[in-house]
Every structure is written in C-alpha cells, then in structure tokens.
Amino acid sequence: xxxxxxxxxxxxxxxxxxxxxxxxxxxxxxxxxxxxxxxxxxxxxxxxxxxxxxxxxxxxxxxxxxxxxxxxxxxxxxxxxxxxxxxxxxxxxxxxxxxxxxxxxxxxxxxxxxxxxxxxxxxxx
Amino acid sequence: xxxxxxxxxxxxxxxxxxxxxxxxxxxxxxxxxxxxxxxxxxxxxxxxxxxxxxxxxxxxxxxxxxxxxxxxxxxxxxxxxxxxxxxxxxxxxxxxxxxxxxxxxxxxxxxxxxxxxxxxxxxxxxxxxxxxxxxxxxxxxxxxxxxxxxxxxxxxxxxxxxxxxxxxxxxxxxxxxxxxxxxxxxxxxxxxxxxxxxxxxxxxxxxxxxxxxxxxxxxxxxxxxxxxxxxxxxxxxxxxxxxxxxxxxxxxxxxxxxxxxxxxxxxxxxxxxxxxxxxxxxxxxxxxxxx
Numbered sequence: 001x002x003x004x005x006x007x008x009x010x011x012x013x014x015x016x017x018x019x020x021x022x023x024x025x026x027x028x029x030x031x032x033x034x035x036x037x038x039x040x041x042x043x044x045x046x047x048x049x050x051x052x053x054x055x056x057x058x059x060x061x062x063x064x065x066x067x068x069x070x071x072x073x074x075x076x077x078x079x080x081x082x083x084x085x086x087x088x089x090x091x092x093x094x095x096x097x098x099x100x101x102x103x104x105x106x107x108x109x110x111x112x113x114x115x116x117x118x119x120x121x122x123x124x125x
Numbered sequence: 126x127x128x129x130x131x132x133x134x135x136x137x138x139x140x141x142x143x144x145x146x147x148x149x150x151x152x153x154x155x156x157x158x159x160x161x162x163x164x165x166x167x168x169x170x171x172x173x174x175x176x177x178x179x180x181x182x183x184x185x186x187x188x189x190x191x192x193x194x195x196x197x198x199x200x201x202x203x204x205x206x207x208x209x210x211x212x213x214x215x216x217x218x219x220x221x222x223x224x225x226x227x228x229x230x231x232x233x234x235x236x237x238x239x240x241x242x243x244x245x246x247x248x249x250x251x252x253x254x255x256x257x258x259x260x261x262x263x264x265x266x267x268x269x270x271x272x273x274x275x276x277x278x279x280x281x282x283x284x285x286x287x288x289x290x291x292x293x294x295x296x297x298x299x300x301x302x303x304x305x306x307x308x309x310x311x312x313x314x315x316x317x318x319x320x321x322x323x324x325x326x327x328x329x330x331x332x333x334x335x336x337x338x339x340x341x342x343x344x345x346x347x348x349x350x351x352x353x354x355x356x357x358x359x360x361x362x363x364x365x366x367x368x369x370x371x372x373x374x375x376x377x378x379x380x381x382x383x384x385x386x387x388x389x390x391x392x393x394x395x396x397x398x399x400x401x402x403x404x405x406x407x408x409x410x411x412x413x414x415x416x
Contacts, residue, residue: 015335
C-alpha cells in the first residue's frame with residue numbers, strides 16, 4: 001500500500017513543521033507543507049495528489065484564505081479529503097462562511113494527538 | 126454631584142434657557158406696560174435683573190455638575206417671575222380692562238412641564254408656584270373681583286394638573302432614555318471585552334497547537350521522560366481550558382465588514398487604541414465626579 005500524504009496549508013511555519021513531523025513520525029504519513037495559497041498552487045499536481053488537505057482558514061492580512069485554497073482544489077478535481085483547521089471562533093466571518101456553505105469539516109485548534117490520529121484515519125469524514 | 130452627568134448637564138442647560146426666556150418674555154411684557162399702561166412695574170425689572178445674574182451664576186457653577194444648584198436656581202427664578210406676575214395681575218384684575226385671568230401662570234405651568242430640569246422636586250415645586258400662586262391670588266381678591274373670573278380657580282388647577290402629568294410623562298421618558306443609553310453602553314463594553322478575549326484566543330491558538338504537537342512528538346520520541354512531559358501536558362490542559370472559557374464570549378461579538386481580514390494582533394491593537402480614546406474622553410468627567 002502506497003504511503004498516504006497530507007497537504008498542510010498554514011501560514012505559521014512552526015505549526016506546519018511540527019504537524020508534518022508528527023503525522024510522519026507518529027502516523028507514518030508523508031506530508032507537504034505550504035504557507036500560502038499561491039505556494040500550494042505552485043505545487044500543482046503534487047498538492048492535488050495528496051490524500052488529505054488540512055487547511056488553515058485565515059492565512060494573514062489581505063492574503064487569499066483557506067476558502068480560496070478549497071475553491072482551487074475543488075476546481076482541479078481534488079480527490080482527497082479536505083478539512084479546515086482554524087484558530088478562529090466559529091463566528092468569525094470566514095469560518096462562518098465555511099460552515100454555512102458546508103464546504104468541509106471544520107476543526108478548532110488546538111487538537112490533541114489522538115484527535116489528529118482520528119482525523120487521519122477513515123473514522124472521521 | 127449628579128449620579129448622571131448628562132442629567133446635570135441638561136439641568137444647567139434648561140435653567141440657562143429658562144433665564145433667557147425670562148429676560149426675553151418679561152422684556153416684551155415690560156414693553157406692553159410701558160407703551161399701553163405708561164408705567165414700569167418694578168418687579169418686572171427685578172425679574173430681568175435676577176435672570177441675568179442667574180445666567181452668570183449658572184454659567185459659573187456649570188462645571189461642578191452639581192445638579193441641585195441648577196434645579197434650585199430654576200425654582201428660584203420661577204418664584205421671582207411669579208412675584209412679578211402677581212403684581213401685574215393685581216393691577217389688571219382691579220382695572221376695567223378686558224383681562225384673561227392668570228394667563229401667565231397657566232403658560233408658566235405648561236412651560237415648566239416641558240422645560241424643567243430632570244429633578245422631580247424642581248418641576249413639581251415650579252408648577253406648584255405658578256398654579257398655587259394663581260389659586261391663592263384668586264382667593265385673596267374681593268368677591269366682586271373674583272366673581273368676574275368665572276373659570277377660576279378651576280382653569281388654573283386644570284393647567285397645573287396637566288402640567289404635572291406632562292412633567293411626569295417627560296421624566297418617565299427621560300428615565301427610559303437613560304436606561305436605554307446605559308444598556309447600550311453595557312452592551313458595547315461587553316462586546317469590546319468579548320472581542321479582545323476572542324482576539325487573545327485567536328492569537329494563542331496556533332502557538333498552543335504547536336506546543337501540543339511538540340509535546341506529543343517529544344513524548345513519542347522520549348517515552349522514558351514522562352514526568353517532565355506530564356507536567357507540560359497538565360499546563361497545556363489548563364491553557365486549553367482557558368481557551369474554551371474564552372470561546373464562550375464569541376456569541377457576544379458582532380462582526381463588521383472587513384473584520385475577517387484583520388488578524389488577532391491588529392484587533393488587539395485597535396482595541397487598545399479604542400480603550401485609550403474612551404478613557405481620555407471620560408477623564409474630565411471622572412475628575413468632576415470626585416469634587
């Protein structure tokens with residue numbers, strides 16, 4: 001069975017790296033880390049071939065958001081599962097939009113290791 | 126010092142307005158007396174002088190925001206007006222002129238209802254001065270004079286009653302207005318605090334997630350050093366608990382257009398600026414309350 005891959009989109013480098021290292025060391029997944037939507041687009045087919053995309057919603061002041069990343073993935077027939085991981089409240093306009101449009105499951109930071117484990121497994125969809 | 130500075134400000138403003146109205150109104154009446162009756166009623170002149178002095182006094186005490194001074198000044202002014210009106214009413218009642226009895230007192234009672242400071246005693250006393258003045262004055266006239274005033278004292282009493290009702294209604298409306306303003310201010314403060322807490326939470330969530338995963342990774346790599354890591358886990362659990370408590374404030378926050386693009390640091394900075402501005406605006410007010 002081929003190694004599964006997770007795409008991590010988060011503007012915080014430390015979080016991106018530690019999350020990638022965790023999923024790699026603890027759960028045996030490979031990972032791709034990007035800090036912005038444009039960086040994700042630059043990855044092209046590599047990003048699209050991942051099995052799971054964990055997208056931060058707010059990627060910084062006046063930057064395209066995780067919702068834009070979601071739209072790009074959808075437009076390019078992404079086959080993997082997409083989840084949003086956000087540090088913002090459920091009432092934040094971007095998070096609220098993602099909820100209202102039922103784009104994907106939304107998770108609040110911080111997640112424990114076991115929660116990330118469940119997220120990576122097929123139990124959580 | 127008034128418990129409510131806006132009411133104190135209103136009390137000073139209406140007393141100043143009453144003084145100005147008195148100067149203008151009595152000056153017009155004085156012109157009538159001088160041109161038609163060819164005399165100068167002394168109490169009219171005294172009333173104008175008192176009103177002008179009071180403008181100075183009220184202006185001087187205005188910064189103290191002591192509402193009782195403005196309210197007492199309002200009552201005193203009406204008392205002086207009533208004396209002036211009493212003198213002229215006596216002359217007109219005893220003359221053969223076609224005189225509508227106690228017209229000034231009736232107008233006074235209604236004007237007080239509309240204008241009086243928001244101290245109930247000042248309004249009630251002032252309406253009492255005009256209405257009571259008319260009733261007492263009527264009772265002191267000789268029977269043949271008072272017999273000419275068919276509607277009195279009932280007309281004056283009716284005006285007084287209407288004046289009291291109108292004043293009561295106005296005080297109630299002012300009280301409602303004050304409660305609404307307080308409620309809006311409390312809501313604004315609550316929303317501000319909630320927004321700040323939420324920004325703190327937004328700001329701390331990502332580093333908290335990093336710490337969580339770093340600890341988990343360390344535990345995975347160094348399974349024997351569990352004591353140190355357990356301590357860290359407990360601290361992180363407490364931080365997560367705090368995070369959950371702060372998340373309960375999110376329902377209090379109303380988002381505005383453009384807020385979604387702001388990061389937590391910008392919200393906190395803006396909140397601090399807003400708090401400083403409000404604080405500097407409120408400062409003169411706090412200072413006067415300490416007098």
